[in-house]
Amino acid sequence: MIPGSFEYHRPESVDGAIALLNEHGDEARLLAGGHSLIPMMKLRMAVPSHIVDLQAIDSLHGISEEGGELVIGALTTQHEVLTSDLLAAKCPIIPEAAALIADPQVRYCGTIGGNVANGDPGNDMPAIMQALGARFRAVGPNGSRDIAARDYYEAAYFTELEENEVLTQIRIPTPAVGHGSAYEKQKRKIGDYATAAAAVILTVESGRCISASIALTNVASTPLYAEAAAGALVGTDLGADAVDTAVRLAEEITEPTSDGRGPADFRTHVAGIMVRRAIARAQKNAG
Amino acid sequence: MNAEVASVEERKQNLKGMGTSRRRVEDARFVQGKGNYVDDIKLPGMLFGDFVRSPYAHARIKSVNKEAALAVPGVKAVLTADDLKPVNLAWMPTLAGDVQMVLADGKVLFQGQEVAFVVADDRYAASDAAELVEVEYEELPVLVDPFKAMDADAPVLREDLEGKTEGAHGPRRHHNHIFTWEVGDQDGTERALADAEIVAKEKITYQRVHPCPLETAGCVASMDKVNGHLTLWGTFQAPHAVRTVASLISTIPEHKIRVISPDIGGGFGNKVGVYPGYICSVVASIVLGVPVKWIEDRIENLQSTAFARDYHMTGEISATRDGRITGLKCHVLADHGGFDACADPTKFPAGFFNICTGSYDIPVAHVSVDGVYTNKAPGGVAYRCSFRVTEASYFIERMMDVLARKLEMDPAELRIKNFIKKEQFPYTSALGWEYDSGDYHTAMEKALETVKYKALRDEQKANREAFARGETRSLVGVGVGFFTEIVGAGPIKNCDILGLGMFDSCEIRVHPTGSAIARLGTISQGQGHATTFAQILASEIGIPADQITVEEGDTDTAPYGLGTYGSRSTPVAGAATAMAGRKIKAKAQMIAAWLLEVHDDDVEFDVDRFVVKGAPERFKTMAEVAFAAYNNVPPGLEPGLEAVSYYDPPNMTYPFGAYVCVVDIDVDTGVTDIRRFYALDDCGTRINPMIIEGQVHGGLTEALAIAMGQEISYDEMGNVKGASLMDFFLPTAVETPVWETDFTVTPSPHHPIGAKGVGESPNVGGVSAFSNAVNDAFAHLGLTHTQMPHDHWRVWKTAERLGITA
């Protein structure tokens, strides 16, 4: 398993990276942690002739809070996300999900930007970002724009990001103090993608659900924002009927493939179970 | 240590002989990254080979165009079958008496089959060039389902066998039929089944899996054209057999071939066979006159290099109403893939599957096995078991549970009721094996007591009631498994591979200063031979294990042996070690007597010395005797202190054990949590308890993987699904439970030191214990059998079928 040849670039600014993308068009690929791209290249399913390594662009690193938004640089690794005190305090679902991704070595390399950017339906962060209502900042030759996570994914490996754009930041509206969240993921073993997974974020006041969002991982060619399912919870006391409805509505939008993780009907069923368990846990840790 | 005053205990401790948990001598190099595995070998001018493989499972090859590949800088050669034909190497013999294409000759028979071999300066250039070899294929109808292999209209896979009605193992009755192998009393068994009060029948499939050692297969071939010597380093579990095969097929005289197995990164049966990569590397080195290395990648390993199992078994077991077994019948459809490359002793095309009467006194039995060709990779190796023994053990242990359900009897009780009794040993089974020894009742009783079996069943009863009331969505399963292994192949009268009797060997040289070297015909792949064989010898000849070097794996220096697989090293080579040691001791005794000026019969061996009978203050230590062997031997005796033993065992050995597994199954997700796993092993005399325990941990983990997730599966086009470690289940430390180990000791009566072998027992016994536990969780709902692997979706589907999913 040997990758094809390429020319290597290590720009020190986003503009430098964009210039390289402009120059080489679809022959160039951005390299962040490399743990999605390099295996594809070793299988020769990807054979870019130019690799633009983003590691030297300092502005792409780091986690901060700016005016009601949590801002995560695209090159922030899963390990950094997992060990961030800021995220643990303000948005614990992100480190919770990071802990369920791959294994320690891969988390040291794998970046949150790479995880959301490349459109692999197996990745966990896209659904988290949809549930959180995050926006992705894309910088290209004509400046920058923000793309909502809920609009970003078109199909497996197809996204709103243009060929000459760099996804630089993830911007998340800081979730309300006291919100409850949970990410439930079923997988065959450490290092596997989800058979199905669900992210749930709730706010609850005096036992009543004020807001809810739900998103699903790896049960369609894109992450799924389960708007109707979440809607079924809002205004209820999260009783059995409301939860059953939400689970049913979430199951309805899934379109999983059958693979080694199981046949499609099983994966849809597991998605429902994950939603149910995530709601219960989010409710418990709300308040 | 002062030889004069040391106590017997101190002297024994100093030897670190049998029974000591001696620290391994191998580890110093491994923990520092100084092991020497085949891919670590670097020779001047060495080239690297890489394969072009077939994307199709069954296709005719119309043409191969090498031009673009040869134009890649650094590429030295591209070999195809046409290049191998002039040297008669386009095909090679398999260990099972079939032939196999080295490189595709006219057609391909499985996805991943070797089509061309590219040789280049390094692996990067070789890989680039392999991408550029243009092969034109014409797809042919694909045969995936073994049950359709012998349909009248099934596609012809092996055109080379067209019209051949006699195979290596008897008549062939269809173009995709390999052999039928039968043993036992068919009429008697049919009668027993017909007359029985109770008959239980079940179809039990042991899925296709792969041994998947962490190191893949590979080799370095180096032909010295000046003197005609070939040196071949490789991942060989049987280096001497490889040398003989290499000589037979290359016509290079055997004395001019040196085969070396360096450190091996795990074998588990995967590295017994001879693979096209070895042949191509040798040919390329002969053609190009420089060393050639070939190392397969993981996908190639999983796709093409020797699968295991793929046994489709139909069983019928009969019993009296009170649970006394009266007969057993089994038919196996064995999927061997495109070539029959099973690594079994010649007379046993289905290995030792006829150990399938297990640990039970079954009066009459019959087994028949049909081997068939399909468009899948060849193999059928013994993956951490003796030949086809895990299949047999899985079969009988599932059948026992199936019968227990039918009888509404506790599965442990049914086993105890039918065990071969201690006083029945040596016991001849209905299918012809002579079990050397056993004490099954004691082992089972100890196991059940330790796990508090009765309490577990009470807990399960409460759990089922709570489940029925809707208070829990989790079910408890208790799996009981009892196995009898058959290892240590084997007596030459029964067992040979390609005509080579399955003895093994040890050669010992004691040096003048009292240290020694022992060389064996086996080869460790992690079992710790350098540690344990020195311990056997320490106890036998009284030289401290720390002063004994053990060497294996170099055919120029080691005595001939059949290698390491089938748990045969301790039973066969371990016996050879003891026997060679005894020859040393006999000569040493004569020298000691001479030095002590007494008759030979008047001295006796005492731990590390010979003492004059009745006068323990008069003695010569082994070290003193060793020195004297080189300067002062009795008249008429040759100087020196060396011995060699080629040991042909009188029988196999029969390790056994009792395993209990407790699982909690989440019926909503199909997730099975292994709450507890207890393994009691009886491997006879225990040489190094620490190493035994390590072997049991490892074997159980492999059993866990097989039972709970491993599968090499194919789609209807013959594409291998999931041939990487993303999909092929190797548990991590997180999925692996804590193992509880225990033991009893029933020495083998015929083995010089009473040892039986243990490396494979936990895999043989483990798989059925896991499977029985999963099946047991649903038993109260009427489930008798559900197929492995018990991964999440299959378990959930079982629950769904039983109507307990929400």
Added chain:
Amino acid sequence: MSKMHVKMNVNGAEVEGLAEPRTLLIHFLREQLSLTGPHIGCETSHCGACTVDLNGKSVKSCTVFVAQSNGAEVTTIEGIANADGTLHALQEAFREHHGLQCGFCTPGMITRAYRLLQENPNPSEEEIRYGISGNLCRCTGYQNIVKAIQAASDELNASKEAAQ
């Protein structure tokens, strides 16, 4: 394809060489630097046999281009032993507790455990299992590996205390 000039610090020594950018770090280490301790097991970043320490992080060197690691600081199993040449507590503990059999996963396993203990000097059994879950072993069933890491952790903590 043209080669690039690569410089890095490996096991405390400055090294340099020429390599194609696509060269995987594991091949650069094994074939150009003859550091054959780290091994290749799966090539898809699942088994961890190729684990090395790269700028203070455990990485799978089969999934890193040498170009990416240009200028980096790398530690392999060959650089784990103490400065005086004695074995590191982990290396000793793996021997003492039978934490290895065939030895193929061992260099990656120890190198990973080395980083784990830097980050968490007192790991629980569960934390150890999670911490080494990127390293596969086919021989040991992990039980003795976990035991060895626990023992090394105790040993390192004891010697740290003694030094204070």
